[in-house]
Amino acid sequence: MIDLKQVTKRYGAVEAVSKLSFHAPKGQIVGLLGQNGAGKTTTLNMLTGYLPPTSGQILVDGMDMLTQARECKRRIGYLPEKPPLYDEMTVQSYLAFVCELKEVHRRAIPAHIADIMQTCGLTEVHGRLIGHLSKGYRQRVGIAQALCGDPPVLVLDEPTVGLDPRQVVEIRQLIRELGRKHTVIFSSHLLPEIQQLCQRVIILHKGRMIREADMADLTDTGDSLRLRASIALDEKQLLPSLKSLSCVRRVKALPGIQPGVSEVLLDCTRDASPDPQTQLFRLLCGLDAPLRMLVQERDTLEEAFLRATSADE
Amino acid sequence: MLSIWKRELQGYFFTPVGYVFMGVFLTLSSVMFYLTIMQQRSSDLLTFIGLMSYLWMLLCPVLTMRLLAEEKQRRTDQLLLTSPVSLGGMVMGKYLSAVTVMLVTVLLTLLFVLIVGIYGQVYPGEMLVGYLGFILQGCAFIALDLFISGCASNQVTAAVMAFGANFVVWMLDLLESSISVSFIRDILSFFSLYARSEPFLMGQLSFASIGYDLSFAAAFLALTIHVLDSRRYRGI
Incomplete structure (x- = not known):
């Protein structure tokens, strides 16, 4: 039109x-x-x-x-x-x-x-x-x-x-x-x-x-799946293991609230097999690290906007 | 164009502007009538019309000040310029609305002619020529002042600048008689609206003066359109 x-x-x-x-x-x-x-x-x-x-x-x-x-x-x-x-x-x-x-x-x-x-x-x-x-x-x-x-x-x-x-x-x-x-x-x-x-x-x-x-x-976050997790394990021990997962592209440690509990943001490949949630679950079982919270993050328009405007600068 | 003409005409009478213009014009012309006709016991309408024509200089800015400056000030020009109306149509609609108010006022001054007709002698040909010149001069002043309203950013500056411009047009007449260099005098007299109306006031139907007044008005209308258009390009 x-x-x-x-x-x-x-x-x-x-x-x-x-x-x-x-x-x-x-x-x-x-x-x-x-x-x-x-x-x-x-x-x-x-x-x-x-x-x-x-x-x-x-x-x-x-x-x-x-x-x-x-x-x-x-x-x-x-x-x-x-x-x-x-x-x-x-x-x-x-x-x-x-x-x-x-x-x-x-x-x-x-x-x-x-x-x-x-x-x-x-x-x-x-x-x-x-x-x-x-x-x-x-x-x-x-x-x-x-x-x-x-x-x-x-x-x-x-x-x-x-x-x-x-x-x-x-x-x-x-x-x-x-x-x-x-x-x-x-x-x-x-x-x-x-x-x-x-x-x-x-x-x-x-x-x-x-x-x-x-x-x-x-x-939409595209082909990546963003997961936010709270895991009851020390960061130093947790991060290398997370990085070893085949579906994980990037790991970002977020400031934790409780001592001994790590907050992480995982950037995963959406179509990995088995799916990222399953991989994460199996890994944590192996480490004997209880999962306190797992959320799938969607981009807000605000983030998209900030990303777009800051990328330009 | 017709819708703009109609709205502006309503605008004159929804607000005090139209009444102020007509009221002041008729009051001042009554005083002039008393001084030139009644007190002198004369029936010389041409002198009276000549004196009345100085009112254009004084009052046309009242008629034109809001026409374009106010649209810009209130940003209502955004409505007009995004409507399927051409810039020329818009300017003509506004011009003609001011001319209409002027013509109605002129029509009311025929009362003075009637009074002279009852108590004295009116020469119809002479009177018609005098009025023709009077109206044409009004049309020319309105076009000049409309152009200034198009240049100004608010009503007050539009009125003050228009009054200044009218004053310059009048001064040309005075300057002309005091300058001895003949070619400058010729140029000045060329632009003087008052010098141009002299034949009419002697009862002569001067086609040169008719042509001059009409082209003076047309030139300023064209300039108005040009100013508005170039302002759109510059975005101010």
Whole structure:
């Protein structure tokens, strides 16, 4: 649905986004993850046509944003970091204005707005001035504005920033529902948010993409199996024996809590035969070392993110 | 373009801006009417129109200051620029909304003409030419001030800078008479909107002046579009 090809944006000498390429398939929720200043907002501003890229190409549904801007923009609804609201308008008249901008047929506008207000939970405030609304409602009006004209792609820039915890949950729920019908691209610097909502993650760091993966792949440890074990045996005795196992690639001793009990992290080959857990069990039986705890570790997005960003540095 | 025109027009009357513009314009023009027509017991509408045209310089910034500067300040330009509306359509929509408010105000000043018509003599041809020049001059000032609103980052600077620019346009007229080097005088008078409206105020239908006012407005509208577009490229 959205394709970025070698997109670069320079502000004077500063390269805000550098040779960014990614693909957002139809009907997926794609998360753009990065620290502050990683180039998330610039990327979103470019792919919605607000800023032209310095070089590279942006395709929406196969059409070029530079030469077929009108067609492309018709397919995208955008909620910028700060919702673009006119405080002196009522919610209803504002949404009607946005519908006119998005070329919704005049007769279809009232029903369309009613529909959107229902989806975003705005029906009860439809006659209020936007300037009098709370932050949570303003954010909803911002999302509602992006839905005007029923665009197949929704681009949301940090949609939950500055909201209270309950509002955050509500907005996330709304995004999840919208993801069923639309392609959603949203940015966030909050890892749990991305982990909860997205099927696909793009990690940006200093304007460059350092990882693009499905959420399942990103948090997967690949062909290695990571085991964390507490074993009642002295480290000096334990570590050489562990290293001798055929399935173990790496052993890392963790700081122990109890004296005489070693905490270790084992990096094993997943498809070893017999499987790593069995090998470990047999070894410990031979050593007469009781196993206190054995846990299989999964990567968290946080670790994946830190690994990706630190590998870059 | 139509939706932007409509919203801006509503904006003028949802906020005090439209009323302030019309109110101040009509109050000041009433005073002028009293001074030039009633007190003098004259029916010379052209002098009155000539005096009223100085109000453009004073009041057009009120009309244009928020049009583009406020969009940028409130970041609502992100909505407009990511909608399927061209930059030209957006600028024209805003320009025409300001022109509409100006035309409504001008329409209200016809009351003065009516009063003169009742108690004195109105020469329709002369009056129409005078009003044509008056309106065209307003259109030119609005385009200049809209351009400045597009350059400014907030409403207050937009208003102050627009007033300054209008003042320079007016000063050109004064400078011109005090400079003895003829070619500089020619250049200055070329850019003076007030010198251009003199034929109208003498009751002459000057196509040169009509062309000048229209191209002055068109040039500044084109410059506005250019400034907004280049700002997108520079990302500021």
